[in-house]
Amino acid sequence: MPEICNLSPTFPFNFEIIRSKRKSLVIYVKSGNVEVRSPRNTPKKWIHEFVFEKKDWILEELERQKRHFRQRLVIAEGREVTYLGRPRTIVVLISDAQEVRVTRDFLFIYARKNSPEKLELLFNNWLKEKAHEYMTSESRKVAKQLGVEHKLKKVVFRKTKSKWGHCCQNGTIQYNWLAMMAPKEVINYLIVHECSHLRHMDHSKRFWNTVESVCPRFKELRNWLAENGHRFWSRQ
Ligand SMILES: [Zn+2]
Incomplete structure (x- = not known):
């Protein structure tokens, strides 16, 4: 004891x-x-x-x-983590049934063991799941809005260091699930950006016009992500 x-x-x-x-x-x-x-x-x-x-x-x-x-993201009891742009305090509860639940102000992590690796793993799996739920259906919605739903083949998630999203010629869109920590408008911008590539596979004027047609504040949101994105990376 x-x-x-x-x-x-x-x-x-x-x-x-x-x-x-x-x-x-x-x-x-x-x-x-x-x-x-x-x-x-x-x-x-x-x-x-x-x-x-x-x-x-x-x-x-x-x-x-x-x-x-x-100065860094630490998944541990009492620390803060943002989810959809809102800071939540992490509460760790020891439980056989491992689960992560989010409320207005808290992120409850039910874990068998209160170890940094375990919490990090549970948090990441949960965040990835949330990204799957939200970003996949939202991508289909935006693709439809842009008239390119037939071109969107697959949405996948990877923790890529270099970028938040990527769109392949074959119609696969890839996102970094850590983006789920950002405010919703920022996530939506990211989705609009990648779906706009289904129309234009470049960063031409036509591409940005497409982005703007769905997301008029894109410049501000793009800057936000460039300035704050590093805070979603854990150093554990
Ligand atoms: Zn792009």
């Missing part, structure tokens, strides 16, 4: 005591958690005093780590 402690109700952090055969006390700060490794029989008071004395260093360390984490 983990031994979670707090020195007082106003003390700024909790910490966990892990006792083992070791000979001295040591503090580890990682992922927003404070861990004290202690010899088996060290009195609790000694440990508490040790933590109190190291308080400033621990707070600094917690702050520093928070700053570093903020």
